Structures are given as C-alpha cells and as structure tokens.
Amino acid sequence: MQRLIAPTEYRHLRAIGVARVVGGIVAAAVGILCLSHSASGWAAFFLGVAVLDLAAGYWELAIARSADYRKAFGRQP
Numbered sequence: 001m002q003r004l005i006a007p008t009e010y011r012h013l014r015a016i017g018v019a020r021v022v023g024g025i026v027a028a029a030v031g032i033l034c035l036s037h038s039a040s041g042w043a044a045f046f047l048g049v050a051v052l053d054l055a056a057g058y059w060e061l062a063i064a065r066s067a068d069y070r071k072a073f074g075r076q077p
Contacts, residue, residue: 005060013064020057024050 009016031046 005063009060013060013067017057017060017064020053020060024053024057027053 005013027046027050031043031050034040034043034046
C-alpha cells in the first residue's frame, strides 16, 4: 500500500483518513443544503465529492487499522 499512497500521507495515515471523513461529511451537508435550495447541479457535485471523500477516508482508516494490528501482534511483513 505504501506505493499507492504518497509518503507524507502514509506517515500520518490516521489523521489524513479522519480529515477526509470530516471533509466528506461537510461536503454532504453542503450538498443537502443545495438540494433544499433547488440547486440540483451543485448538489450533485458536492454529493459526488462527499462519496469520494468518505470512501477514501474509510479506505485509509482501514489500512491504518491493519498496520496497527500487524504491529501489535508482531506480524511485520
């Protein structure tokens, strides 16, 4: 996984993952706000960004949990 993720991101993977999830939640809130004002084009944009941010954040947090598990139980590759 280290080759897929930028080195600076990989060193702080949990923080970057949490930041992406928070950004996804904010983008979803803005998308819902746009829907309430009948701006469907902007709503689609922000909801699409939210989906991508939430998926990337979940993926990065899953990698961080996996790395913590390997360290805790001595299973270093």
